[in-house]
Amino acid sequence: MSNGPAQTPAASAHTAVIKPTDLRGILKYVPRFQGQIFVLALDGSIVADENLSNLLVDVAVLRSLGIKVILVHGIGRQLQELSEARNIPISNIDGSGVTDAATLDLALRASSRVSNVILEGLTQNALKCAITNAVRALPTGILKGVDQLHTGKVERIDKDFIGHLLEKDIIPIIQPIGYGIEGHSLRINSDLLAAEVAEALHASKIIYLTPHAGLEIDGQVRRDISGDHLRLVLRDHLDAIAEPGRSKAANAMRALEKGVPRVHIVDGRIFDGLINEIFSNEGVGTLIYGNDYQQIRQAAKRDVRMIYNLTRNAVKREELLYRTQQAIEKNIDQFYVFEIDENIVACVTLYFYPDRPDVAEIGSLYVMPYNQNRGIGKKMVQYACMKAKDRGAKTIVALSTQSYSFFISQLGFEESTVEILPEARLKSYQESGRNPKVMIKHA
Numbered sequence: 261m262s263n264g265p266a267q268t269p270a271a272s273a274h275t276a277v278i279k280p281t282d283l284r285g286i287l288k289y290v291p292r293f294q295g296q297i298f299v300l301a302l303d304g305s306i307v308a309d310e311n312l313s314n315l316l317v318d319v320a321v322l323r324s325l326g327i328k329v330i331l332v333h334g335i336g337r338q339l340q341e342l343s344e345a346r347n348i349p350i351s352n353i354d355g356s357g358v359t360d361a362a363t364l365d366l367a368l369r370a371s372s373r374v375s376n377v378i379l380e381g382l383t384q385n386a387l388k389c390a391i392t393n394a395v396r397a398l399p400t401g402i403l404k405g406v407d408q409l410h411t412g413k414v415e416r417i418d419k420d421f422i423g424h425l426l427e428k429d430i431i432p433i434i435q436p437i438g439y440g441i442e443g444h445s446l447r448i449n450s451d452l453l454a455a456e457v458a459e460a461l462h463a464s465k466i467i468y469l470t471p472h473a474g475l476e477i478d479g480q481v482r483r484d485i486s487g488d489h490l491r492l493v494l495r496d497h498l499d500a501i502a503e504p505g506r507s508k509a510a511n512a513m514r515a516l517e518k519g520v521p522r523v524h525i526v527d528g529r530i531f532d533g534l535i536n537e538i539f540s541n542e543g544v545g546t547l548i549y550g551n552d553y554q555q556i557r558q559a560a561k562r563d564v565r566m567i568y569n570l571t572r573n574a575v576k577r578e579e580l581l582y583r584t585q586q587a588i589e590k591n592i593d594q595f596y597v598f599e600i601d602e603n604i605v606a607c608v609t610l611y612f613y614p615d616r617p618d619v620a621e622i623g624s625l626y627v628m629p630y631n632q633n634r635g636i637g638k639k640m641v642q643y644a645c646m647k648a649k650d651r652g653a654k655t656i657v658a659l660s661t662q663s664y665s666f667f668i669s670q671l672g673f674e675e676s677t678v679e680i681l682p683e684a685r686l687k688s689y690q691e692s693g694r695n696p697k698v699m700i701k702h703a
């Protein structure tokens with residue numbers, strides 16, 4: 261890390277706290293993220309926060325690891341301040357309502373100020389950047405009988421232009437302003453803009469940096485939530501989402517539906533928060549995940565034979581417990597399968613103990629040899645853990661005779677003892693005579 265381009269005082273303070281173990285942790289992700297595009301969407305208040313200089317050092321770290329970064333920024337806080345300082349009322353603060361001429365004028369001033377602060381910070385870190393006119397916009401027009409005046413919607417993102425900059429190692433800075441066909445400016449909501457830019461550039465992540473701990477649902481900050489789950493909350497229980505997160509939740513959903521695999525909502529005021537969110541299994545903000553798990557589905561009766569055949573070899577090697585086809589069929593609801601081109605190549609089970617609804621057990625994990633070492637095993641277990649958590653599990657148990665180190669080294673499980681098993685499960689454990697190791701993880 262110390263060889264990276266960031267050598268400001270803030271950078272050296274930052275690198276000084278990275279331990280070799282952290283570095284190993286980060287390097288693990290490098291091959292996966294190299295060449296990928298991350299859209300970092302900064303709220304105006306994060307640009308005004310004292311942690312901005314650290315965030316921009318983190319941007320330098322991402323760049324040095326081969327990750328292409330696009331910065332999209334908001335201006336809400338600065339617009340509010342300008343409005344108060346000049347005593348000019350604004351018609352809407354976040355670009356989602358009516359923008360009158362006076363508000364547009366202040367928004368343009370706020371925007372150039374914010375872009376300039378970012379430009380200065382990136383310059384300090386020896387990073388090249390460019391403010392662009394890559395967002396082509398159309399007036400939003402009349403909604404429910406009200407003319408939205410200078411508020412715009414994205415007509416087109418000039419992805420060749422942005423792609424060109426990225427190829428040349430230049431960080432594009434995208435303001436929440438779009439340009440109409442005659443060159444006039446239109447105000448655009450920055451959360452929406454980040455989603456549109458990420459979709460157009462096929463980014464692998466959007467990271468919303470906000471002044472909040474993450475996405476709060478029912479009074480609790482979620483660490484992760486599936487797109488399927490969030491879609492239902494947005495549709496049926498919008499009130500459950502704490503207000504500062506609603507726009508981000510809706511735009512995250514929009515991005516997921518357009519193919520952006522992951523959206524993070526992170527507190528941009530926390531030192532090292534961004535780096536921790538990207539380079540740790542646990543993260544610090546909220547991860548909203550989409551089609552990463554698209555190939556995983558719940559098994560159906562028609563899959564019984566395939567699951568039986570799939571696991572037969574592992575049973576012979578005592579890696580898995582023997583189950584008859586009838587036993588698989590009887591418990592088919594417990595199975596999840598991973599499909600490639602309609603072939604099942606991996607399976608896992610998730611089982612809830614009847615007398616302990618807070619504990620779930622993961623079992624029968626198997627990946628076909630040809631497909632091993634492609635991340636499928638990890639994905640299956642992570643998916644099963646998320647499902648377990650969605651259904652209320654607090655503790656996840658895994659039993660394994662030969663792959664316990666996989667669960668421990670790759671998935672953060674810890675070795676435990678048989679005593680933690682509920683009575684009925686302990687009995688079947690002892691009767692099986694296989695003596696697998698018991699591992700647990702908190703959901």
Ligand SMILES: CC(C)(COP(=O)(O)OP(=O)(O)OC[C@H]1O[C@@H](n2cnc3c(N)ncnc32)[C@H](O)[C@@H]1OP(=O)(O)O)[C@@H](O)C(=O)NCCC(=O)NCCS
Binds near residue numbers: 625639662664
């Ligand atoms: C164990 C198993 C599920 C792993 O699945 P996979 O899809 O190959 O694993 P992933 O691609 O997600 O992960 C690969 C990583 O796990 C490591 N790994 C694989 N098997 C491991 C094991 N038995 N112990 C420790 N680490 C293991 C790999 O070395 C690799 O590490 P790296 O990323 O640091 O290079 C798979 O090998 C398998 O089905 N094995 C036979 C059946 C079995 O033992 N099942 C477990 C019963 S509970």
